[in-house]
Amino acid sequence: MDKHERLRFLEGQLLWSMERARILDEIEAKLQEMKRIAAYALNCELVYFEGEALNLRIVVLKEEVISLEQKLQMNFH
Secondary structure, eight states, rough: OOHHHHHHHHHHHHHHHHHHHHHHHHHHHHHHHHHHHHHHHHHHHOHHHHHHHHHHHHHHHHHHHHHHHHHHHHHHO
16 A cells, blocks of 8 residues: 555545544434433423423434434444
């Protein structure tokens, strides 16, 4: 492998790592939001529709996290 090939390979690895870091940051943000929602629900007396709305938001966030995790798996293989 010559210098230019090695450089292209390392640049590719850097871009791959940066994309993984971006996805992991997105996952972390969604998990933090889920944690805030759970803490809020625990500390407040919610009426039924508020609880349902929070549950729906958690379900959406969970699906988004699963989708992002799948992207990580696809990028890994």
